[in-house]
Amino acid sequence: MNELIHLTLLTEVFVTLFVIMDPPGTIPVFLSLTAGRSVASVRKAAWQAVCVSFLVITVFALFGQGILAYMHISIPALQCAGGLLLLLVALELLMGYDKDPATSGETNVALVPLGTPLLAGPGAIVAVMLFVQRADTAPEISALVIGTIGVHIVLWLTMRFSVRILKLIREGGVMLVTRIAGLLLSAIAVQMVADAVRAFISGDA
Template sequence: MNWVLLTEVFVTLFVIMDPVGTIPIFLSLTGGRSVQVARRAAWQAVAVSFGVICTFAFFGQQILEYLHISLPALQCAGGLLLLLVALELLTGKEEGPTATADTNVALVPLGTPLLAGPGAIVATMVFSKKVDGFTEFAAVALGVILVHVSLWLAMRFSLPILRLIRESGVLLVTRIAGLLLSAIAVQMVADAVRAFIAGEG
């Protein structure tokens, strides 16, 4: 096992995907739902993220080249999508389209682009280029798995917090999450614009 590569993969993806920072957003998006639905959303979001990450690890470069999509364009699209969700949370309209289908919360925005966003996708694609044998493959794969286990644990154990803070607390967390999410979205778009100006797009 290549422990140095494993540590590098885990730490990099942990910082980018931020399991702790996901908790307030998860609580705001699952507020008002039953515990069973929230738990289902947690593992579905992690499953979606894991599937997206694995797909881009194996076929990411080919997918982007086939569709003629640059990485900055992907990052900008993810940022704009997150910004729409953030505006819904900030303006109190999260009870609308987000709440109509339980699976929607797990797929978008939790699974992607919040967890499996452009940053995590690009990082995974870079790490996958370092694989030239089973040892490196095992290190990258285990790093990705451990990060997703951390994400699931963070969301799974946020549910007792949800029961404790009740409706008024969820409203406060929702507004804070919307603010944080909007900042993340704007930063993603700004990084994409900077990359376009630098000629990387």
């Protein structure tokens, strides 16, 4: 039976990007960067940050392979580098870290650092490019698109209602979810490196 959407890939895309982009972990950062602003300004910043993130990821999904071919970089090499980058992020999530980008009163923080590199960072970009390599059929492409859009919707909702969410789960809850995300992300990173090493050994690189 033909399926319209590859549900397994959809789940994998959504979970992977959710763990990498870490919506709960963006709450404290988003609140600190938009502190003192009006409610309308905070909502606008949330929308702009998500749009910038989606645009950056889309560009790399569409043209990233061409850039790699021009620079003679193989997918396994990129996968290994991406895995190492994800492992560093995972260690930061597990051990605790403090993102405190310098901002000024009129700086549009929705573009930088929120949209990129906080949301659309190297990990998310590499992950999407690798998923693009696997999406050969229409159901798989649909799963990739819907999964990516779904994560960005969650990101927007998280930042849009960040004040209410923070009051509900409090800082301890955010820290707990962040630690769990770090654990899952570390497993994904190790798997990416292992797959890349296997590809190099088998001569697929």
